[in-house]
Amino acid sequence: MITENLNSIVGELSFFDDALEKYEYIIELGSLNSDFEDSYKSDKYLVKGCSSSVWLYCTKVDDKLFFHSDSNAMIAKGLASIICKVYSGNSSNEILNSDIKLLENLNLSEIITPVRQNGVASMQRYILEFAKDYEDGC
Amino acid sequence: MKNYKDDFEFFKNSNNVYLDSAATSQKPSSVIEAQSDFYKKYCANIHRGLHTLSNSATKMYEDARTLCAEFINAESSRNIVFTKGVTEGINLLAHSLSGYETVIISSLEHHSNIVPWQLSNKNIKVIEVDSELNIDYASYEKLLFENPNSLVSITHISNVFGNVNDVKKITSLAHKHSCLVHIDGAQAGAHIKIDVQSLDIDFYTLSAHKIYAPTGVGLLYGKFELLEQMRPYQGGGAMISDVSFQSSTFLDPPLKFEAGTQNISGVIGWAEAIRYMNSLEFNEVILHEEKVYSYALKSLKKLDDILIYTDAKNLKSALSFNIKNLHHEDIGALLDKQGISVRTGHHCALPTMKMLGLDGTIRISFGIYSDEDDVNRFMVALEKSIEILRRYK
Numbered sequence: 001m002i003t004e005n006l007n008s009i010v011g012e013l014s015f016f017d018d019a020l021e022k023y024e025y026i027i028e029l030g031s032l033n034s035d036f037e038d039s040y041k042s043d044k045y046l047v048k049g050c051s052s053s054v055w056l057y058c059t060k061v062d063d064k065l066f067f068h069s070d071s072n073a074m075i076a077k078g079l080a081s082i083i084c085k086v087y088s089g090n091s092s093n094e095i096l097n098s099d100i101k102l103l104e105n106l107n108l109s110e111i112i113t114p115v116r117q118n119g120v121a122s123m124q125r126y127i128l129e130f131a132k133d134y135e136d137g138c
Numbered sequence: 139m140k141n142y143k144d145d146f147e148f149f150k151n152s153n154n155v156y157l158d159s160a161a162t163s164q165k166p167s168s169v170i171e172a173q174s175d176f177y178k179k180y181c182a183n184i185h186r187g188l189h190t191l192s193n194s195a196t197k198m199y200e201d202a203r204t205l206c207a208e209f210i211n212a213e214s215s216r217n218i219v220f221t222k223g224v225t226e227g228i229n230l231l232a233h234s235l236s237g238y239e240t241v242i243i244s245s246l247e248h249h250s251n252i253v254p255w256q257l258s259n260k261n262i263k264v265i266e267v268d269s270e271l272n273i274d275y276a277s278y279e280k281l282l283f284e285n286p287n288s289l290v291s292i293t294h295i296s297n298v299f300g301n302v303n304d305v306k307k308i309t310s311l312a313h314k315h316s317c318l319v320h321i322d323g324a325q326a327g328a329h330i331k332i333d334v335q336s337l338d339i340d341f342y343t344l345s346a347h348k349i350y351a352p353t354g355v356g357l358l359y360g361k362f363e364l365l366e367q368m369r370p371y372q373g374g375g376a377m378i379s380d381v382s383f384q385s386s387t388f389l390d391p392p393l394k395f396e397a398g399t400q401n402i403s404g405v406i407g408w409a410e411a412i413r414y415m416n417s418l419e420f421n422e423v424i425l426h427e428e429k430v431y432s433y434a435l436k437s438l439k440k441l442d443d444i445l446i447y448t449d450a451k452n453l454k455s456a457l458s459f460n461i462k463n464l465h466h467e468d469i470g471a472l473l474d475k476q477g478i479s480v481r482t483g484h485h486c487a488l489p490t491m492k493m494l495g496l497d498g499t500i501r502i503s504f505g506i507y508s509d510e511d512d513v514n515r516f517m518v519a520l521e522k523s524i525e526i527l528r529r530y531k
Contacts, residue, residue: 020475024526027468031530051483052467052497072497073465074527113471 002098005086010105019111023075029085030078036070049122051115052076056084056123058130063091065134067127076119082106083123087131095131100124142426142507145414155478155512155519160297160325160456160503162347165411172410173352176403184402185376185393199402202409203392209412210323210342211333212359219365219392220400223356224324225250227343228291230358230395231320232258234368238318240288242281244273244303245493246296249486251322255291263288264489270450271301273308282315290319294326298485298501300431300453302330305337313338318364324348328505329427329454331420334359346404350506351411355404358395365391372397423506430504431457434513441521447494458485458499464527466498472523473500478516 016022040057047054052073059066066088069080083103087095103124109117143149148156148164156164176198182191184199203215212218221227232254240261243251255262263285266277273292282288290312295302309319320341323332327349334342341364346355360368370377370388374397379387388394415423434457438444443462460466470482483498484491491498502516 020472020526023472023475027526027530052465074468074530075471076465076467111475116471 001090002086002094002102005089006102006105009082009085010107013106022111026078026082027074028078029081030071030074030076033069033077033081033084036068038070040068041070047080047119047122047126049125050076050119052119054080054119054123056080056126058127058134060134064089065092065095065131067130069123076116079108079112079116079120080123083120083127087127092131092134095128096135100128140422141509143509146507149507153477155515157502157504157508157512157516158479158481159328159505159508160348160501161481162353163328163350163505164507165352165407166350166414168414169351169407169410173403173407176406183399195402198406198409199400202405202412205409205412206357209332209415210344210359211335213335213362216390216392217334217359217362217365219358219360219395220405221343221356221358222354222401223345223347224248224322224343225254225345227341227356227358228320228322229254229257230371231289231291231341231343232260234371234395235289235318235364236367236369238287238289240285242278242285242288242290242292242312242317244292246271246298246301246487246490247291247293248297248322248324249488250324251291251293252489260289265292271296271299271448272450273303275307275311278308279311282311282317286315286317288315288317290317291322292319293322293324294330294332295455297325297456298487298490298499299448299450299458300325300456300503301448301450302326302452302454305339309338309340325455329424331424340364346408346411349408349411350414351408352401352404354401355408360391362391365395368395370394370397374398376400418506427454427504427506427508430508430510430513431455433510434502434504434516437513437517441524447499456501456503458501460496460499461524463531464524466500468527469500469520469523472526473516473519476519476522478519480516 041055045055045057047056052071054071054076056069067084069084071077071080145166146164147167180194182195184196203218206218207215228250241255242263244265245267263281266274268274305321312319318340321339323342323344327344340361342359344357347353377389377394377397379389438459445460466482470480473480481501
């Protein structure tokens, strides 16, 4: 399901040729993401390595993990929404066994700066850590 | 009216609106050619070779030192130490200047005028600023009174907000309290005619790459008797008069501070940048830059929800702002996608940002080649960026 989630977003992003329109779409995705509970806006859930503030937490329904994010910057919020959407709805095992390089398919390096790419890598790392914690029964 | 862009190769190859000259300037075509010519035609190491090419390279390097001395009206070329830039110049001072254990800085300093003093365990005292982000002279004089025999180290122009400090007043007050003065000229070199003798400054640092010259070169100016008293910063070749396995003796300044092979091509490129600036009527340059700066300020002030942090009278080079309830990074990213290069973030001035309760700002900054058309294109892109972000807020 991770691959399906990813392909769906890749398809949506590839619809835009213009970088500004692509950014606008990322911003729109962030604006539609409203499942974040403000009580999680604390240092504990702050993703280190992002140039703006990004918060990310995980919930579990049955054996599926769902990731929730927010940011004080709209593009970062959109990017975080995309990463959460890719991994949400999967088991910790599926997440941990997924290809670590799969986000390269989003071709974000074409539209975002190296600093933002580091931020995206940090978000992915947090998601994998959440999955590992659940896998270990924490 | 001269179009300065014609002198810069970059603008023949790019339609980008470059408003990040406070980070680094574009380089005139003549500078790029001079640096390239060195490698193509004259490449040799300096000072120690006896062959013709080495002598020729040494002459070009030392002629550049003389040009740099004239550029800031230093007493002579022996007052000019070549460095990598302001950061290395301040690190050199922090390492080599002894007897000054307290350093008085302002609230608007770049990290390069904070961290080197921390690394050398200096006692740092910070001058407050007023509501326009200018130096609060009551706070400054209090610190001078409480800390005589200190080093005052202050920026000439704030790299974040563009406030120009009154260096003459700062220096004169400092000297009354037996303090030495270092001025960080990183943002000033391209925009102000510097005269270290008239200002009676003890130390002055410059980064060449912000003054239309190559990266990796700069200078530390020092009064000669002070440079003589300072110990070398780094040891190695080119700075010694004699070496035994037990001890070494050193050359006189400035060479005792220039260990190892220097950035020869960068220095030669810098000389060409100074020749370029000398070929211009500097008063006209200043008027042109003031016109562009005030046009940008006026244009920004017309926007709703604009936040500008100073209304000071004397502003140059850099202009920082925010748009209420929008993140500076979002604005910067959308501007970039429309071909406008600006800087966003804390601008290597985290203590200043914390003092003002800011996460960061959007900074536009200007070079000699910036013009009103750049400002117009920037404003159109800025308004579009705001419109996009507001649509989804």
